[in-house]
Amino acid sequence: MxxxxxxxxxxxxxxxxxxxxxxxxxxxxxxxxxxxxxxxxxxxxxxxxxxxxxxxxxxxxxxxxxxxxxxxxxxxxxxxxxxxxxxxxxxxxxxxGMFVLKKDAFEKENIFIATGTGVAPFAAMIPKLLSGTDKKVILLAGYKHENEIIYDKFFSDLNKNNKNFEYHAVISRPENPQYKGSIGRVQSLIENHLPHNFAGDVYLCGLYEMIKDVEQMLIQKGIAKERIIFERYD
Ligand SMILES: Cc1cc2nc3c(=O)[nH]c(=O)nc-3n(C[C@H](O)[C@H](O)[C@H](O)COP(=O)(O)OP(=O)(O)OC[C@H]3O[C@@H](n4cnc5c(N)ncnc54)[C@H](O)[C@@H]3O)c2cc1C
Missing domain, CATH: 2.40.30.10 (Translation factors)
Structure with a gap:
């Protein structure tokens, strides 16, 4: 303890x-x-x-x-x-708090999904996970505007240095009409990046509305409730 x-x-x-x-x-x-x-x-x-x-x-x-x-x-x-x-x-x-990596996290694939500052605990959890696994680790992060992305360099560097780590950020309402990154909600990243036959766990963090929506979406995609672990900020 x-x-x-x-x-x-x-x-x-x-x-x-x-x-x-x-x-x-x-x-x-x-x-x-x-x-x-x-x-x-x-x-x-x-x-x-x-x-x-x-x-x-x-x-x-x-x-x-x-x-x-x-x-x-x-x-x-x-x-x-x-x-x-x-x-x-x-x-x-x-x-x-109890929102920590499951004991068997190192033995399976894991997906982390956040909006806004919900990505913060993942900046601590993902490096720990990557230090002990070569299984796939995916981070999907959603923000409203392009200037709200946090820890982008940190996660991009982790991505460069760990070939089993994928990092995708998406913006729902870009202020610059020429914005070249992905546009949409974090839910669209799930559609595009959830591996086929994904058998691991999903960690969610952010405001309740996102958690509720994403949890429902994941359950519809066949991920059992026990495999969805979340921390809500509100
Ligand atoms: C376990 C846990 C961990 C948290 N970690 C973080 C963190 O790392 N970073 C962080 O910024 N906040 C975090 N929060 C939220 C934080 O504790 C406060 O609730 C938040 O800062 C709002 O406090 P406030 O007094 O300004 O707002 P209040 O006057 O208490 O008003 C609450 C309102 O703020 C909204 N809100 C709460 N958090 C956020 C947020 N992050 N972004 C947008 N709206 C929000 C709620 O929906 C609610 O409507 C966490 C909350 C919990 C329960």
Whole structure:
């Protein structure tokens, strides 16, 4: 069992990844351990009321974890998090959650499907998986606009360095009429890239509407419910 702790963390780095998403690195105690796919809670005091919001651990390294945080329009907490700066101190509780690779994940093919910042836990899960399997691993990621794609270079580099890893991103509403990438919803990527007779598991992450739709679509394609594992953000 991993130890779950509450600790004060310092912000080490803030990057404006896209117009609406910041990636933020937080210090963690030396003994902090997590399972890729897990998240942490940020505990804030807003006008004397405790607010907690959860953020997937996307990347990690010696003494830090990184989260990718979307600024939700009219959201209560995420716009405040977007004002956090380097050296600010924040309260963290974690690691939390059960959305992790199944024990037998290394022995089968796996597909990861996300929209928006739902791709964040996959930035931790997929490298772990690739380090121990030569079975096919596919990531399908959907975004609204072309400037909202996150961790694109990270996943493209993984794709270059692992011949068993496929990465496809799709944009539903490109702002540039000349946009040359794939256009459509993440569901269209499933139509195009779900391997024939796929026998592995599917991991979904994002907002509930996408999860519900995609789950239904996968079940219709013959993938049993037990093979669909998901984390919903709302
Ligand atoms: C297990 C878990 C992990 C999460 N990991 C992440 C993460 O890695 N990155 C991240 O940006 N968010 C993540 N979230 C969502 C996050 O915890 C907050 O719910 C989100 O930041 C909105 O908080 P808020 O106070 O600004 O909005 P609130 O005032 O609480 O309003 C909630 C509204 O925000 C919408 N919403 C929630 N999350 C998102 C999102 N990511 N994109 C667009 N709309 C959203 C909901 O549909 C809801 O309508 C996660 C949620 C859970 C449960």
């Amino acid at each position: 991993l130890k779950i702790t509450k600790f004060e963390s310092e912000i080490l780095e803030v990057n404006q990844e896209t117009p609406s998403v910041k990636t933020i690195r937080f210090s963690v105690p030396e003994e902090f351990e997590f399972n890729p796919g897990q998240f942490v809670a940020f505990i804030l005091d807003i006008d004397g009321k405790e607010e907690r919001r959860f953020y997937s651990i996307a990347k990690h390294g010696k003494g830090y974890i990184e989260a990718a945080i979307n600024k939700v329009k009219n959201g209560r907490v995420s716009p405040i998090i977007h004002n956090w700066k380097k050296e600010d101190k924040v309260k963290i509780h974690g690691p939390l």
